[in-house]
Amino acid sequence: MSSRAAPLPEEGRLRSLVDFYATQMRTSVVAQLQYRAANYFYMLGMVAEPVIYLVVWSTIARQHGGAVNGITAGQFAAYYIVWTLVRNMNIVFGAPFWEWRIREGRLAGDLLRPLNILHYDLAYFAGWKFVVVALWLPIAVGLSAVFHPDLHPSALQVVVFVVAIWGAYFVRSMFQATIGMLNFWTTRGAAVFDLYMATEMLLSGRLVPLQLMPGWVQTFADFLPFKWTFGFPIESLVSNLSTRSLLLGLGAQVMWTVIGYVLFTFAWRAAIKRFSAVGA
Amino acid sequence: MAGGDQAVLGGGRVNTLRVGWLFFKVGVMNELQYRVNFFVQLFQSLIQVGTGLVMLSLVYSHTTELNGWKESELLSLLGVQILLGGFIHTFIQPNMELLMQDVQQGTLDYALTKPEDAQILISVRQVRIWQVVEVISGLVLLIVGLTGVQSSIGAVDALAFTFALGIGGVLVYCFWLILTIGAFWVVRMEHVLELFEGIYQTGRWPVGVYPGWLRYSVTFLVPVAFAVTVPAEALTSRLHWPTLVLSVAFAAALFAFTRWFWRFGLRHYSGASA
Amino acid sequence: MSESVVHVSELTKVFKVPEREPGLRAAAKALIRRQTREVHAVEAISFDIEPGEVVGFLGPNGAGKTTTLKMLAGLLYPTSGEARVLGHVPSRREKDYLRRMTMVMGNRNQLQWDIPALDSFELNRAIYRLRRDDYLAMRDELVELLDVGDLVRKPVRNLSLGERMKVEIVGSLLHRPMVLFLDEPTIGLDVTMQKRIRTFVAEYNERHGATVLLTSHYMADVEALCKRVIVIHHGQILFDGALSHLANEFAAYKTIGVLLEDGNVELDGYGEVISRDGDRAILRIPKAETSRVAARLLSEHQVLDLTIEEPPIEDVIEMVFAQSR
Numbered sequence: 105m106s107s108r109a110a111p112l113p114e115e116g117r118l119r120s121l122v123d124f125y126a127t128q129m130r131t132s133v134v135a136q137l138q139y140r141a142a143n144y145f146y147m148l149g150m151v152a153e154p155v156i157y158l159v160v161w162s163t164i165a166r167q168h169g170g171a172v173n174g175i176t177a178g179q180f181a182a183y184y185i186v187w188t189l190v191r192n193m194n195i196v197f198g199a200p201f202w203e204w205r206i207r208e209g210r211l212a213g214d215l216l217r218p219l220n221i222l223h224y225d226l227a228y229f230a231g232w233k234f235v236v237v238a239l240w241l242p243i244a245v246g247l248s249a250v251f252h253p254d255l256h257p258s259a260l261q262v263v264v265f266v267v268a269i270w271g272a273y274f275v276r277s278m279f280q281a282t283i284g285m286l287n288f289w290t291t292r293g294a295a296v297f298d299l300y301m302a303t304e305m306l307l308s309g310r311l312v313p314l315q316l317m318p319g320w321v322q323t324f325a326d327f328l329p330f331k332w333t334f335g336f337p338i339e340s341l342v343s344n345l346s347t348r349s350l351l352l353g354l355g356a357q358v359m360w361t362v363i364g365y366v367l368f369t370f371a372w373r374a375a376i377k378r379f380s381a382v383g384a
Numbered sequence: 385m386a387g388g389d390q391a392v393l394g395g396g397r398v399n400t401l402r403v404g405w406l407f408f409k410v411g412v413m414n415e416l417q418y419r420v421n422f423f424v425q426l427f428q429s430l431i432q433v434g435t436g437l438v439m440l441s442l443v444y445s446h447t448t449e450l451n452g453w454k455e456s457e458l459l460s461l462l463g464v465q466i467l468l469g470g471f472i473h474t475f476i477q478p479n480m481e482l483l484m485q486d487v488q489q490g491t492l493d494y495a496l497t498k499p500e501d502a503q504i505l506i507s508v509r510q511v512r513i514w515q516v517v518e519v520i521s522g523l524v525l526l527i528v529g530l531t532g533v534q535s536s537i538g539a540v541d542a543l544a545f546t547f548a549l550g551i552g553g554v555l556v557y558c559f560w561l562i563l564t565i566g567a568f569w570v571v572r573m574e575h576v577l578e579l580f581e582g583i584y585q586t587g588r589w590p591v592g593v594y595p596g597w598l599r600y601s602v603t604f605l606v607p608v609a610f611a612v613t614v615p616a617e618a619l620t621s622r623l624h625w626p627t628l629v630l631s632v633a634f635a636a637a638l639f640a641f642t643r644w645f646w647r648f649g650l651r652h653y654s655g656a657s658a
Numbered sequence: 659m660s661e662s663v664v665h666v667s668e669l670t671k672v673f674k675v676p677e678r679e680p681g682l683r684a685a686a687k688a689l690i691r692r693q694t695r696e697v698h699a700v701e702a703i704s705f706d707i708e709p710g711e712v713v714g715f716l717g718p719n720g721a722g723k724t725t726t727l728k729m730l731a732g733l734l735y736p737t738s739g740e741a742r743v744l745g746h747v748p749s750r751r752e753k754d755y756l757r758r759m760t761m762v763m764g765n766r767n768q769l770q771w772d773i774p775a776l777d778s779f780e781l782n783r784a785i786y787r788l789r790r791d792d793y794l795a796m797r798d799e800l801v802e803l804l805d806v807g808d809l810v811r812k813p814v815r816n817l818s819l820g821e822r823m824k825v826e827i828v829g830s831l832l833h834r835p836m837v838l839f840l841d842e843p844t845i846g847l848d849v850t851m852q853k854r855i856r857t858f859v860a861e862y863n864e865r866h867g868a869t870v871l872l873t874s875h876y877m878a879d880v881e882a883l884c885k886r887v888i889v890i891h892h893g894q895i896l897f898d899g900a901l902s903h904l905a906n907e908f909a910a911y912k913t914i915g916v917l918l919e920d921g922n923v924e925l926d927g928y929g930e931v932i933s934r935d936g937d938r939a940i941l942r943i944p945k946a947e948t949s950r951v952a953a954r955l956l957s958e959h960q961v962l963d964l965t966i967e968e969p970p971i972e973d974v975i976e977m978v979f980a981q982s983r
Contacts, residue, residue, distance in 0.1 A: 111757065111758050111834075111836070112788060112789070112792045112796075112833060112834050113789060113792065114757075114787045114788075114789075115787040115788060115789050116787075117787070120784055120787040121784075123783075123784040124781070124784035124785060127777075127780050127781050127783075127784050128781055128784075130777075131770065131773055131777050131778075131780070131781060134773055134777065135770065135772040135773050138772060139772075141570060142575045143575070145575035145576055145578065145579045146575040146578050146579070148579055148582070149575065149578035149579035149580070149581060149582030149583065150578065150582055151582070152582035152583045152585055152586060153582060153585060155598070156585055156586055156588070156589060159589070159593050159594055159595070159598070160443060160450065160589055160593060163450060163451060163593045164443065164446055164447045164450065167447060167449075167450075168446070168447060172446050172447075173446070209766050210766075210768075212728075212733050212763070212766065213763075213766060213767075213768035214768075215732070215733055215751065216731060216732075216733070216756060216760070216761050216768075217756060217782075217785050217786070218753035218756035218757050218785065218786065218787075219785045250595065250597075292420065292421075292424050294424065294428070295424045295427045295428055298427075298428050298431050298432075299427075299431055302431045302434065302435050305435060306435070306438060311435075311438075311439060311442075312439075312442055316442060316446065317442070377735070380732075380733060380734050380735040380749065381734075381735055382673065382674075
């Protein structure tokens with residue numbers, strides 16, 4: 105037979121990758137649509153967090169003649185409602201998923217296939233976003249009706265925002281995956297993840313807009329990746345950032361994605377070395 | 385055997401409690417094997433308390449009082465919320481997660497075939513004893529907060545607090561069990577945990593700050609306000625006796641409903657799996 | 659350069675297993691200095707497999723079978739020695755290599771749980787960079803061979819264990835690998851399903867000339883598929899050769915079945931009597947003595963029928979392991 109021992113011809117590299125992303129994203133949309141109820145539980149639980157912050161800060165704003173540090177109740181509302189979208193975009197294949205992947209023995213299967221492992225996770229969660237955003241829209245409308253956000257973005261801001269939420273997705277994916285590598289060395293990584301999450305909480309603009317933080321914290325946050333995953337995308341839409349700051353922000357996201365990718369690659373190599381030394 | 389006869393005649397309830405206690409002891413012994421978890425838990429509690437304190441100091445760097453609550457009073461409230469959260473994580477949540485898992489994998493039958501009250505059994509099967517660290521850290525915050533509160537706390541206040549906290553525990557237990565029983569019908573329930581954790585965070589702030597619809601939701605729909613705010617009110621001399629009476633009545637009604645709903649769900653489960 | 663598809667020489671894998679003592683102090687001490695113990699899972703094994711061969715890997719649990727397969731599939735890094743498959747060093751996990759091999763693990767699933775297998779197949783098409791027409795041809799061929807026509811449209815979670823294994827195999831072979839590592843592919847399946855998968859492996863090997871290395875607890879799998887077996891125990895190769903030679907080499911005994919005219923004859927003097935039912939008896943005789951004993955029986959008694967047989971393959975394997983202990 106002529107087919108004997110001859111490998112099948114290959115499709116082009118880029119075309120296959122695009123094809124893979126399209127297929128994987130479609131797949132994850134189909135899979136996640138089956139779990140609308142579960143997704144809604146998840147989102148409602150998540151929305152509680154910004155609503156609490158929003159209520160607290162707008163109460164303070166009202167008590168103090170309408171604004172805290174120049175931020176009005178309506179601006180707080182805009183910040184935290186946009187927050188909910190950014191938070192959804194920020195759900196990535198993070199450390200707990202890596203723990204699951206190793207514990208359930210899924211990693212061996214992934215390693216047998218000729219594709220960088222990041223692609224699976226990036227593509228799957230990217231597809232999930234479409235489901236999440238569809239489910240998010242009614243929540244956003246409801247929140248806007250209750251809290252009256254003060255939101256007047258320019259066209260440029262909207263464009264930058266759309267790019268920035270994907271930038272946030274990539275930055276966070278890289279760093280979370282890097283942290284996830286810890287699971288190869290310890291089964292008690294949870295403590296470290298908690299520390300990471302707490303740091304992110306304080307320095308990213310997730311807990312409060314960074315403007316409310318002391319000056320030195322703001323400066324500190326500028327030099328870390330966290331702010332580019334929460335604060336920057338939100339403010340690109342709700343604040344009056346100059347065109348220069350908007351573009352610089354996108355640049356920072358690219359830079360942190362690259363840095364995160366390099367860190368991940370190092371950690372991944374070490375992790376694989378360990379994994380193939382001990383087996384699973 | 386004479387003793388056995390006596391147990392049958394006199395003490396069905398007593399026996400159930402004894403079995404529950406045994407389960408509890410086994411659960412604790414299991415957990416004691418993993419002592420490293422104590423340090424992990426300690427670390428996690430420190431992070432949790434730290435983040436809470438940062439948020440409080442941020443808020444009070446911009447204001448002196450929030451909805452009539454001063455910083456030390458809110459610190460007490462945070463203490464109560466963390467304390468009760470620790471209690472939930474130690475006793476309630478692990479059992480509810482196990483129940484959900486059992487329903488999904490069809491292994492609940494093991495618990496149902498035991499000759500004891502099934503609701504009690506499924507409520508005491510697991511204890512994550514190291515989470516007690518959270519209870520302690522909550523207690524520390526509470527005490528630190530109370531030392532800053534001007535008015536002194538009388539024995540009556542302390543008693544009312546303990547009582548209200550107990551009621552809060554019952555409420556949260558009922559709420560969790562009702563949600564978990566939902567797993568008899570809806571198979572994928574794992575995100576319920578996130579839902580509860582999210583909503584439970586509302587308990588960190590006085591329920592009065594929330595707009596009306598949310599206030600009612602977290603009071604009656606998800607009884608976080610009853611569970612956290614009422615005990616804290618007892619300590620900060622805000623509690624009105626009618627509120628306490630109302631919360632007792634509410635807890636009793638919810639408990640009765642939970643009991644009925646459990647039996648109802650069980651009937652459905654047995655019917656579906658047979 | 660040898661022609662073989664799989665070349666293994668002096669391949670060794672040593673695991674370091676943490677030793678833990680109970681107690682808080684030991685746990686704290688372990689944080690600083692880990693006490694470890696070495697486990698020699700595979701010790702200096704060598705063999706070659708020619709193109710198109712189907713080789714059975716036999717051994718009890720923990721013998722090192724799966725460890726060896728994982729090293730060949732690039733999942734485990736060898737401690738020392740050499741492994742080459744299709745000219746590649748597996749542990750480098752080069753994409754060209756991964757595209758030409760597959761590994762099926764009986765107790766693991768690689769298809770996505772929540773969606774029909776067909777959608778997972780599409781993903782594999784993209785991952786393995788297959789051209790659509792090649793993919794469709796291969797998919798339809800496999801679907802037909804394994805008879806999974808309707809199953810591929812159902813979510814994987816709704817399939818039975820056996821059905822899942824079948825679609826799992828389809829998914830693993832879409833890229834038409836030339837080397838197959840099958841680790842317990844029939845584990846937990848009922849007899850009909852085991853047979854089905856066996857026939858399929860034989861068929862695939864026949865059609866595409868693929869090389870197959872498989873482990874299985876079920877001797878029926880091995881007997882049906884493998885002309886050659888490699889027996890491994892405590893990480894070392896005890897036997898490598900034709901399945902039919904295994905008994906010759908390791909069975910120290912043969913069994914003699916006799917049908918006697920007189921049911922009361924005393925047979926204890928001839929050898930170990932395994933069973934006796936009146937005029938029928940089965941004796942276990944050391945291999946070297948079988949012909950002599952048979953001759954004695956024939957000459958000293960009225961024998962209506964006499965057979966000399968190799969013991970069943972399960973017993974042989976058991977003997978192999980018993981001898982090496």
